[in-house]
Amino acid sequence: MSEWTRVCATSELLPGESTVTWDGDTPILVCNYDGDYYALEDKCSHADYELSAGSFDGQAATVECVLHGAKFDVRDGRALCAPAYAPVPRFPVKVEDGAVWTRDDR
């Protein structure tokens, strides 16, 4: 299990915004939905495409894969529509020292 990875300052990730960080070899998509931070593996469960290439909907708390249109709930990673059925792994997030942190805890 890895240590926490600093994502960015909280002021750099406002509600409705998303960013990508890496924990070792794991790309992590971090989203601010309504003031709360959520982290998912930045890899679509359909065909491994980068979710960050698609769009984060800060109103609906969803991210849409740009490749074939699957949607996921950023709060828990569950797939919301075809062609994805498996969830995307979710990672823990914490706010400390004015920054957002996450890690691949698998």
Ligand code: FES
């Ligand atoms: S790779 Fe994401 S929907 Fe196909």
